[in-house]
Amino acid sequence: MTTERYNAREAEPKWQKAWEEQAIFAARNDDSRPKYYVLEMFPYPSGRIHMGHVRNYTMGDVVARFMRASGYNVLHPMGWDAFGMPAENAAMANKIHPRTWTYANIETMKAQLKRMGLSLDWAREIATCDPSYYKHQQKMFLDFVAADLVERKKSKVNWDPVDQTVLSNEQVIDGRGWRSGAPVEQRELVQWFFKITKYSDDLLAAIDRLDRWPEKVRLMQKNWIGRSEGLLTRFALDPATTPAHETELEIFTTRPDTLFGARFMALSPDHPLAKSAAEKSPELAAFIAECKRTGTATELIETAEKFGFDTGIKAIHPFDPNWKLPVYVANFVLMDYGTGAIFGCPGHDQRDLDFVNKYQLGVTPVVLPEGQDPAGFTITTIAYEGEGRMINSRFLDGMTIAEAKEEAARRLERQTYNGRPVGERKVNYRLRDWGISRQRYWGCPIPIIHCDACGVVPVPEKDLPVELPDDIEFDRPGNPLDRHPTWKNVACPQCGKPARRETDTMDTFVDSSWYFARFTDPWLETAPTDRRVADRWLPVDQYIGGIEHAILHLLYSRFFVRAMRAAGHLDLDEPFAGLFTQGMVVHETYKKADGTYVMPAEIKIEVKGEQRQASLLSNGDPVEIGSIEKMSKSKRNTVDPDDIIATFGADTARWFMLSDSPPERDVIWTEDGVQGAWRFVQRLWRLVNEMSAIAAAVGAPKPNEFSEPALAVRKAAHGALAKVSDDIAKLRFNRCVAHIYEFANAIAASLADRPAGASQDLAWALREAADILVQLFHPMMPHLAEECWAALGHDKLVAEVPWPAVEKALLIEETITLPVQVNGKKRADVVVPRDAGNAAIEAAVLQLEAVQRALDGKAPKKVIVVPQRIVNVVA
């Protein structure tokens, strides 16, 4: 038979138009069916989509189409994370306005996404740079201020010298800015903070209930929040050695058990006591200044040598009024963790040991490892941080560490100094408040006015949104808003006198912390959300995106739903009930002789035996095939999705993205793999047409009896249906692909073997199998599926057809084949009735020639029959 090739270039736009005209992917807020919200992390409009987007959105689309066919009211929206530095960089480089640049990119990328055939509800499209979006964000900022979730404070912050802006802790990776890669410096600035630490406890505890999140992400968030239980302890200060008005020093420790091993106290250079001591001591003041001068780059600070300076102050040991400890100022003590002061126990903390060795303060071991002889136990250069029993610790001697911690805490809680308890149990978190001020133009303005008379005044709600000015200069580094001639000059809303607008804008991660809620009703003008609508759609049932947001975006969004609940915008525990983090798209790299990289499109590869050799298309020069790396512009190993779609069609790209690699792992993009996917598209097209031709002769009623070949086809179809359904639900797309291949192979085999003059029952079975086959690959390759569905004579779109039901009876075989082992080695198969008893199976197995040969005349000791699984004969 002659079937023309499937022409993706013609078919794909045709079906995209059909879906759009019938608006079948539009979700209604008043639909009574059960809801399902599937969302992929929305893109930054950088210019063009890349293969990472293709992979991400294909996965989401498979889930969306499958759930829609399964009877759910599916919400599958798309938008743009549209504020950010690259737009300003483009403005500086090309003299184009950030808005113009951003919207042009959105237009390009939207057209690209449409060519992928995604089942998106474009009516809900949002862009975070649109005032109709950010005005609600400004409203929420004010709501958060009212709910005491915002704070303006001076603090040490991370300063990115290249992007000329502050960064949050989460945005500093290995001491460098997450975007610019520049070493981050420390600066003291007045900044706006969201009080995410108010929710430290809840953010941590709720992780255990996120059972559809990857374990890895949960663990990373737990570590990031970093809970530790310890004791706040107030040490009295020896008045003879201490500046006036200073009477005590409070420290935080997780090891109160080691208090009898204490040798010194240490203060952060920023500690108030250090500062007050420095007033009388120029040497100390110089030391503190030196600490700050060591460098402002975080990288330097972390590798700097540990230094201390003895203030002369003595602290009194809480368990012994006669025991005095020297108080140092030390460069390694952080002001913003605990109380900014510690006690040092050199025996059981490596850093403290290094410190005492430097200043000859001595060591007292207080924890003895189990089985160690106390006589010979000394600590010189390596601290013992393991388990053991207390020694040299008076009333704690002989206790385990846990017992000693408890006993020390109990005593200190009861003890008082200046009328208050000396010890207080305290949980400390590593998590810091989220600094959201950015000294940039292309972001959401912070709706605040600074008045000399009234102080910090919120912009009245009626004046929202505070819009960005259009006439803006990018000729110099720094914040363009701050040097705008007029924008910041405004009357104080309270007193009417001249005042200044806040010129910092919000971190763009604020924009992305609530967009999933806005999608539930993006048309609403009066509020960020319609609470009833938001509560119905949320949480997102399946969220899909990159692992790089394991902390950043995913933690901020979790904070935001809590803050939005406090402000009354929704009532939700968690934003994302199910999370899936997909792997990257990676590709071989190619290097010319001069060491520069070339793009995959510029070379050809030939296979000579086992060797693959690459050469330049232009002049045939040899090219070295390098390592496999994440697709990136710098390595020039990118493949443009548009080129692939133009050559092979979107379905081929989608199918390849889902094939082979498990979705959470990296996928290697290869030309051969794409060719393979494209071949399968053509093969399916031929197969469906061939089936269709045979099925055309079929009568309508389902036959009562099926012959062996027809039954085999039906079993293959329903077996594939059961497996693919299960695997899509579990996001195991690579297994879905394999099952569809198996099913197609089974049909091809039965077509090849079929008797001449096909019978009615086989024709009916093939017609059923063809329908199921097309429906099975529809979520992955929707255009080809529509084309095939039409070829099979259906009127409706396959995108609208309910998912087929499995006939479970077909999955149960009457006879089963059990593998037979002798002493754990497979020797034969045995075919038995499905419900055969163990005795019957045992008898049949022992008759087998291969078993008797393997037994070699020996009598079997026992025969283990695992029903429906395996038989093992033990000789």
Place this chain on the structure above:
RNA sequence: GCCCCUGUGGCGGAAUUGGUAGACGCGCCUGACUCAAAAUCAGGUGGUGGUAACAUCGUGCUGGUUCGAGUCCGGCCAGGGGCACCA
């Protein structure tokens, strides 16, 4: 330094969660069709021995539990990721 994950053919990876290791795809080899190529179709493809039936070894290394281990436990090795002066 601490925490976590991964290790299976030439390659990507399957393996019903303790039950036939290598499904499916890529690549490669052989054949059919063709003047030829492409495309398509058929067959083969973990190593070793054998024409074959078959035997034997084989899931990073090593020891253990079990009738049976890629899967569980102990100890190593390698690769990747996260955190890192956190008191």
